[in-house]
Amino acid sequence: MIKVLEKIPETDPLAIPTKHAIIDQVLDFNKNIPGATMVVLSELQSRIGHISIPMQAYVAQKLRVPMSEINGVVSFYSFFTTKPKGKHTMKFCMGTACYVGGTSQLIDKAKQILGIELGQTMPDGSITLEVCRCVGACSQAPVVVVDEDMHGRIPPNKLPQIIKKYQK
Ligand code: FES
Incomplete structure (x- = not known):
């Protein structure tokens, strides 16, 4: 297991059951399609509002891609954010x-x-x-x-x- 997933902050979407369910749904629905990484991250950004570090680790684990690859995509494109945005x-x-x-x-x-x-x-x-x-x-x-x-x-x-x- 990726280390960051061992202690998830309680405010993280992964620790909130309704949000965790959305994350799983997005992953299950898209994990086998070509270019799944980009599709999953875009969908999570729009449905959850940001992609926290634990979420990145979870996506990496579920899609079986290195965490560095997920982190690289999130940091490269400015429409991805790692913290929640304001109203x-x-x-x-x-x-x-x-x-x-x-x-x-x-x-x-x-x-x-x-x-x-x-x-x-x-x-x-x-x-x-x-x-x-x-x-x-x-x-x-x-x-x-x-x-x-x-x-x-x-x-x-x-x-x-x-x-x-x-x-x-
Ligand atoms: S420079 Fe075109 S709208 Fe601002």
């Missing part, structure tokens, strides 16, 4: 038009208001801060995307208003 994800567009249009000032403002860094989640689980690539709305630069909502032409002094809306 809302606030993404700052780092495409050229937005960057030139003031994305860095917006990021600084968000960090200052929320007291967290990019890639981190508020302690109350309300908001996760991230960056993203061009979302195709360059004429609206700088663009901030919160979940499915796009906010364009945002000056830094308008950001507190937007953040407040999602912190409720």
Whole structure:
């Protein structure tokens, strides 16, 4: 058995029966298909919300692939996360038009208001801060995307208003 599976934290999805059942279901359903690793990890990311280290070890064991391979895939693709995300994800567009249009000032403002860094989640689980690539709305630069909502032409002094809306 992979060592990390010997002591699973009680908050880990593997230690929560309903979530463990989903993980087993995803593995059982996909384990024999070609490219199972990627399919299983994508499905777990979307159904559980993240792929913890114990989950990675469990997947490695069940699919009979090295843990390093699973870990390599999870760290390579930015849509995989190892920790749970907040209820809302606030993404700052780092495409050229937005960057030139003031994305860095917006990021600084968000960090200052929320007291967290990019890639981190508020302690109350309300908001996760991230960056993203061009979302195709360059004429609206700088663009901030919160979940499915796009906010364009945002000056830094308008950001507190937007953040407040999602912190409720
Ligand atoms: S550069 Fe931000 S939307 Fe295109």
